[in-house]
Amino acid sequence: xxxxxxxxxxxxxxxxxxxxxxxxxxxxxxxxxxxxxxxxxxxxxxxxxxxxxxxxxxxxxxxxxxxxxxxxxxxxxxxxxxxxxxxxxxxxxxxxxxxxxxxxxxxxxxxxxxxxxxxxxxxxxxxxxxxxxxxxxxxxxxxxxxxxxxxxxxxxxxxxxxxxxxxxxxxxxxxxxxxxxxxxxxxxxxxxxxxxxxxxxxxxxxxxxxxxxxxxxxxxxxx
Numbered sequence: 768x769x770x771x772x773x774x775x776x777x778x779x780x781x782x783x784x785x786x787x788x789x790x791x792x793x794x795x796x797x798x799x800x801x802x803x804x805x806x807x808x809x810x811x812x813x814x815x816x817x818x819x820x821x822x823x824x825x826x827x828x829x830x831x832x833x834x835x836x837x838x839x840x841x842x843x844x845x846x847x848x849x850x851x852x853x854x855x856x857x858x859x860x861x862x863x864x865x866x867x868x869x870x871x872x873x874x875x876x877x878x879x880x881x882x883x884x885x886x887x888x889x890x891x892x893x894x895x896x897x898x899x900x901x902x903x904x905x906x907x908x909x910x911x912x913x914x915x916x917x918x919x920x921x922x923x924x925x926x927x928x929x930x931x932x933x934x935x936x937x938x939x940x941x942x943x944x945x946x947x948x949x950x951x952x953x954x955x956x957x958x959x960x961x962x963x964x965x966x967x968x969x970x971x972x973x974x975x976x977x978x979x980x981x982x983x984x985x986x987x988x989x990x
Contacts, residue, residue: 772873780936781879783958788855796849800842816959857893860979869896876900878917913943942971
């Protein structure tokens with residue numbers, strides 16, 4: 768049914784891979800949370816990208832600004848409230864990629880740290896075909912990427928082999944998940960231009976794409 772496709776299934780990250788969501792949503796939500804929880808702490812967008820990449824927000828909240836459990840709950844509520852009131856925009860070429868993959872009979876799945884219902888809403892509100900399967904933040908910790916669980920479950924439910932799948936992600940957790948399952952990985956390098964992140968992601972897997980248009984050409988060939 769998916770004859771002619773380079774991969775029968777694309778497993779896509781959500782934030783900064785399909786949606787321009789850190790710039791539009793997660794960074795402003797972070798600043799709002801800090802205004803409430805740690806007044807005086809601010810950060811540039813570029814440094815926020817660095818923080819997200821390493822050591823990650825959970826480590827920053829726990830070990831750097833030392834949020835209590837109650838404060839972490841409040842941070843989560845502030846973040847979710849902001850997410851629910853704002854819808855990110857899909858990258859134009861990712862819209863085409865998802866549409867072309869589905870139109871040709873292929874599958875599109877999502878493995879992300881965003882909440883599943885928000886992922887589905889973002890696809891719906893951007894006029895995208897609904898993903899075949901979604902693996903989001905609500906999963907138990909041991910089943911979230913970089914765990915191999917999302918890919919193992921996709922292969923089982925869609926009857927796919929590792930060679931049928933390409934994982935596309937802007938973070939190393941996606942690369943680690945792909946590596947665990949012998950699945951090819953493509954780094955999404957179009958959301959931001961931070962040299963140390965770019966260099967690290969170039970080493971993370973077989974492919975690195977500086978633009979979503981380059982990924983589209985790789986998947987479907989030139990016009």
